[in-house]
Amino acid sequence: MAIHQLPAFLHMAAILQRPATASSITEPRKSSMSFVRILLPCFAAAALISNQATAADSVAEVTKRVGDDIKYLASDELQGRGVETAGIELAAQHILTEYEKYGLKPGMPDGTFRQTFDITVGDLKINDATKVVFTNASGVQKSLAIEKQFQPLQRGKNGSCSGELFFIGYGIASDEDSYNEYAGMDVEGKILVMLRREPQQADVNGGFKGTETTAHSYIDTKLSLAIKNKAAGVIFVNDTQSVPTAEQDDLSDPSSFGTVGAGIPFVHVKQSVVNELLSGSPLTVTGVDGTPQTLTNLKSVCEFIDGSLKPVSQAMTGNKAEVNTDFSASSVVATNLIGVIEGEGELANETIVVGGHYDHLGYGGYGSRAQNRKGEIHNGADDNATGTAAVMEMVRRVATGPKPKRRIVFICFSGEERGLLGSKYYVSNPVFPLENTVAMLNYDMIGTLRNNKIEVNGVGTAAEFANIVAAADTVSPLDITIVEHPFAGSDHLPFFQKEIPVMFCFTGVTPRYHTPDDDFETINVEGVVSVIDFTESLLRGIDALPAAPEFKNVVRGSRRRPTQVPYLGVAPNMGVDADQPGIPLQVIRPDSPAEKSGLKVGDVITAANGKDVDGFSDLVTILQSLKPGAKLNLKVTRGEETLELTATLASPQ
Numbered sequence: 114m115a116i117h118q119l120p121a122f123l124h125m126a127a128i129l130q131r132p133a134t135a136s137s138i139t140e141p142r143k144s145s146m147s148f149v150r151i152l153l154p155c156f157a158a159a160a161l162i163s164n165q166a167t168a169a170d171s172v173a174e175v176t177k178r179v180g181d182d183i184k185y186l187a188s189d190e191l192q193g194r195g196v197e198t199a200g201i202e203l204a205a206q207h208i209l210t211e212y213e214k215y216g217l218k219p220g221m222p223d224g225t226f227r228q229t230f231d232i233t234v235g236d237l238k239i240n241d242a243t244k245v246v247f248t249n250a251s252g253v254q255k256s257l258a259i260e261k262q263f264q265p266l267q268r269g270k271n272g273s274c275s276g277e278l279f280f281i282g283y284g285i286a287s288d289e290d291s292y293n294e295y296a297g298m299d300v301e302g303k304i305l306v307m308l309r310r311e312p313q314q315a316d317v318n319g320g321f322k323g324t325e326t327t328a329h330s331y332i333d334t335k336l337s338l339a340i341k342n343k344a345a346g347v348i349f350v351n352d353t354q355s356v357p358t359a360e361q362d363d364l365s366d367p368s369s370f371g372t373v374g375a376g377i378p379f380v381h382v383k384q385s386v387v388n389e390l391l392s393g394s395p396l397t398v399t400g401v402d403g404t405p406q407t408l409t410n411l412k413s414v415c416e417f418i419d420g421s422l423k424p425v426s427q428a429m430t431g432n433k434a435e436v437n438t439d440f441s442a443s444s445v446v447a448t449n450l451i452g453v454i455e456g457e458g459e460l461a462n463e464t465i466v467v468g469g470h471y472d473h474l475g476y477g478g479y480g481s482r483a484q485n486r487k488g489e490i491h492n493g494a495d496d497n498a499t500g501t502a503a504v505m506e507m508v509r510r511v512a513t514g515p516k517p518k519r520r521i522v523f524i525c526f527s528g529e530e531r532g533l534l535g536s537k538y539y540v541s542n543p544v545f546p547l548e549n550t551v552a553m554l555n556y557d558m559i560g561t562l563r564n565n566k567i568e569v570n571g572v573g574t575a576a577e578f579a580n581i582v583a584a585a586d587t588v589s590p591l592d593i594t595i596v597e598h599p600f601a602g603s604d605h606l607p608f609f610q611k612e613i614p615v616m617f618c619f620t621g622v623t624p625r626y627h628t629p630d631d632d633f634e635t636i637n638v639e640g641v642v643s644v645i646d647f648t649e650s651l652l653r654g655i656d657a658l659p660a661a662p663e664f665k666n667v668v669r670g671s672r673r674r675p676t677q678v679p680y681l682g683v684a685p686n687m688g689v690d691a692d693q694p695g696i697p698l699q700v701i702r703p704d705s706p707a708e709k710s711g712l713k714v715g716d717v718i719t720a721a722n723g724k725d726v727d728g729f730s731d732l733v734t735i736l737q738s739l740k741p742g743a744k745l746n747l748k749v750t751r752g753e754e755t756l757e758l759t760a761t762l763a764s765p766q
Contacts, residue, residue, distance in 0.1 A: 114496050114529070114557050114603050114626075172642070175506075179645070180638040182207075182502035183560070186471070187494035187633045194493060195475015196528060197234045197445050204471050204501070205450055208525050211505045212452040215512035220451030220522060220544050228449040230538040232528050233372050233442040234479075239265060242439040245348070245380055247278075249393055250431025260364070262383050265438040266349070268332060268370035269379025273437035274346035278429040279303035280396060281344075282418060283311055283352075284335040290320045294424040301343040304434045306387060307335060308352045308411075312418045315354055320422050327666050331610050333537075336375040346378040346436045350387045353415045359385065367440070371532050373541070378436045384411050394429045447472070447527040449535045451544055454511055456519040456656075463519045464545045465655055467507055468536070468604055469500030469556035470529030474627060480530050482627040489629040494636050496626060500556030501525055503645050510649055517656045520545065526604045529557075536604035540611050547611050551661040554652055555605035555617040562620045562640025566592045567647070571605060573597030575614035575662035577655075582616075584733045585650035588684040588700070591643055597667045614662045616651060618644055657728055678736040679743065679762035682707040683718075685729040695719035695750065696729055710760035712749065720748035736762070 185191070185207060192200030209226055219226045243265050245257040257263045279300050284307040286293040292312070311330040313319025321327050328334050339347050349365075356362050365381045388410045396408040401421050408414045414425060450471070455461060473493030474480045481491060492498075508523055522545060528534030540547060552575065559567075572578045572595045579595075586593050599605050605615040620640065625631040655662065682705020685696050695717040701707050712718075718726060721735045722745060739745065741764040749756045 176638055176642050179502050179506055179642055180636075182505055183494060183498045183636055183638065183641070184633045186498035186501055187492040187631075187636075189490050189492065191492075193475040193477075193491040194471060194473040194498075195491075196232050196447050196472050196531065198475045200475075201447075201472055201527065205448060205525075208450050208471060208501065208505060211508055212450070212523070215508050217452030217454060217508065217512065217523065220453050220524075222544075226450050226452055228451055228539065228542070228544070229446050230373065230449075230528070230534070230542075231444045232447045232531055232534055233267075233368075233440075233444050235443045237267070237367060237440060237442045239367065240439040240441055242437055244435070244437050245382070246435045247390070248433045248435075257382065257386060262386055264364040264381045265367055265440070266365060266370055266379045266381055267368050267372045267440060268336070268375055269347065269438060270374035270376050271438060271440055272378055273435070274304060274378045275435040276302050276304045276345045276433065278348075278390070278432040278434055279305055279344075279427070280414075280429055281305040281307050281339075281426050282414075282424055283308045283329070284338055284347075285311060285321075285329045286338055287321070287329055290329075290422075292320065292422060292424065294426045295338065295342050296424070298342075298426050300339075302345050303428070304346040304348060304436060305339055305344045306348045306350065306390070306429065307339070308350060308415070310352050310355055312415075312422060314352075316419075319419075322666060325666055328610055328612055332370045333375070333541075333607075333610060336377060336379065340375065340377055344377065346434075347380075348387075348434065348436070349379065349381045350384055350411065353384070353412045354419070356384070368532070371534065371537055373534055373538055375541075378438050380436060380438065387411055390429060390432060394432050396425050396427055398423070398425050447535065449527060449539055450525040451539075452508065452523045454508075454517060454521045454523075456521070457516045458518050460518045461520060462549055463661060464522050464550045465517075465519050465652065466522045466524060466550060466553040466608065467504060467556075467652065468524040468526055468553065469504045470497050470526040470535065470604055471501040472527045472530055472535075473497065474530055477629065480627060483629060486629050491627065491629050492632050494631050494633045495560035495623070496558050496631060497529070497556070498633075499558065499560035499636060499641050503556040503559060503641065503648070506645050507649065507652065511652075519551065519656050521652075521656075529604055533602065533604055533607055536607045540607045547613065550608070550613050551658075552655045553605050553608040553613055553615045554648060554655070555603055555615060556648070557603040557617065557619065558622070558626075559618060559620050559644045560636040560638075560641055561623050562591075562637045562643065564592070565590065566594065566620075567644060568594045568596055568619045568621075569651075570596040570617040570619060571599030571609065571615040573667035574599055574609060574616075574665055576665055577658055577662045578614065578616060580734055581651060581654035581658075583678065583737070584654055584729045585647055587678065587681075587729075587733060588650060589643070589647045591647055593647075599667075612664045612666075614664050616648075618648055620644065654729075678733060678765060679739050679741045680706065680765055681732075681736065681745065681760060681762060683712065694725075694727055696726055696732055706745075706760040706763050710747065710758045711756075712747070712758060712760070713751065715751070716756075717750040718747055719750055722746050741765075 192198040194201045247255045282294045311321045317323040362384045400406045474491040477487045526535030599615045605617045609615045682702035684700035697717045745760045747758045
């Protein structure tokens with residue numbers, strides 16, 4: 114997991130608990146019965162897959178193969194899987210062996226599994242050719258001072274541009290908000306002066322979902338629109354709502370928005386620079402009362418847009434700029450590993466991405482929290498050999514299980530530790546159209562399950578996800594905490610920024626994070642398998658949806674416990690024909706309301722309280738409307754026989 118997001122984790126309650134150790138892994142986590150409860154659903158989950166390669170496997174066999182993957186990926190032989198090491202290629206070969214073994218189709222158009230891109234390594238050098246020069250209407254030139262008045266940004270590109278200045282406001286085009294700063298504007302060949310973030314961001318009832326941060330504020334969104342409208346370059350400046358004083362007006366680090374170039378020169382300038390431009394070339398607008406107004410500084414511009422929610426886009430007549438960004442550093446070729454299992458049926462053209470990053474920190478230095486131990490191998494067992502092993506295990510389960518309805522694209526990303534570079538590159542260069550990509554399930558740091566607790570992030574990013582998580586929770590021994598927002602610096606984030614629903618499971622940070630001590634011996638392998646079992650239910654729940662999940666933007670920091678549902682005591686068999694109506698039952702819990710009602714393994718529930726049910730989430734929705742002690746009337750098919758059974762629901766377990 115990328116280190117720049119570590120502070121976001123540190124405020125989470127109960128994450129920095131007692132770390133799992135080699136001895137604690139084999140100990141019961143609540144009691145001996147609790148440990149048995151962990152194992153039983155693993156057997157059930159294995160049975161859910163219903164195939165010759167995995168259904169017959171014991172929990173021990175599943176745990177061994179997942180553990181073997183983690184152990185190899187975190188071995189010294191792989192040199193910490195740094196992007197600049199030979200070891201990361203050994204990791205790639207190990208992953209691709211499983212792709213090929215289970216018959217995955219190569220994802221790339223050239224018939225390979227490898228999507229390549231460059232990563233800058235070593236110290237970045239900003240060369241002397243880097244410059245920003247303004248020329249006003251009188252022909253007077255002014256050169257800006259690097260690091261004091263402007264900073265070049267790698268997210269743009271190495272290159273130069275020149276042209277007239279055009280004030281584009283926040284650089285937003287939103288049909289949803291009836292706000293388009295490009296509408297009717299010809300910016301081809303112009304250098305855009307662009308505000309950071311979005312209008313009315315401090316108003317809870319404002320446009321762009323008020324105080325929420327929407328995709329319109331993302332750098333990638335702004336740059337994409339500028340390129341789409343054929344702008345020559347972008348001059349970026351902090352807005353005055355979030356940065357109200359000169360003392361707070363810091364320039365961004367050259368690599369702060371990423372190091373993969375978007376294809377357009379991009380620089381960040383001080384507010385004072387734009388204020389000077391506006392004083393000599395004010396913007397003219399029409400106020401809400403119909404009278405003309407003149408805007409001579411950034412504060413007045415931001416206040417006008419906030420007050421009227423009207424664009425101020427216009428040419429800064431007579432003002433020109435010459436921009437040149439010139440970086441140099443050594444680079445390496447990195448590789449995303451993309452394999453595909455095609456779907457079957459009407460939804461086969463839709464895509465679900467299952468991913469996790471396989472790179473780590475190599476011998477330390479960049480990204481290490483143990484700077485005094487540079488040169489020691491950082492094996493990254495939890496971060497992210499565990500997530501990579503989970504992707505490989507999901508390959509096995511999906512490839513040998515029921516045919517999915519949708520295309521499943523498995524991606525092991527590289528460059529995550531350098532700023533989510535692999536996933537950012539993929540969403541900028543998707544193998545399958547993003548408009549048909551309906552969800553992304555990400556694995557990162559799932560190796561330290563403690564007290565049986567796990568967070569599921571991103572549940573609020575789709576309207577349908579809450580029921581899917583609730584359904585998975587009812588058949589899992591894990592103690593689930595739902596986090597609505599998909600925060601954290603991992604590879605689901607670029608997908609979320611493209612308005613694709615995401616989920617990301619996480620077992621917490623330990624003191625070993627990004628140090629040489631993140632070794633295999635510290636991993637709770639049984640816990641990893643429990644997480645994989647749970648997330649398989651999530652994946653199959655998403656795939657079973659009759660229509661693509663509806664994307665929702667959510668406020669950062671929101672979290673809640675999953676809705677508690679009355680206890681019935683059944684687990685579905687997801688491994689049978691997905692087109693079969695009803696809910697086939699794989700497990701009936703001993704002494705449960707289900708057992709007392711007469712339900713048996715192999716029964717198929719077709720209706721509950723008079724409502725047809727065609728998936729386990731349908732049953733969970735009905736249970737959520739009831740209280741413990743309520744009667745649940747079930748219509749059940751048993752072979753050729755149809756039965757009417759009644760269960761008295763118990764308190765949540």
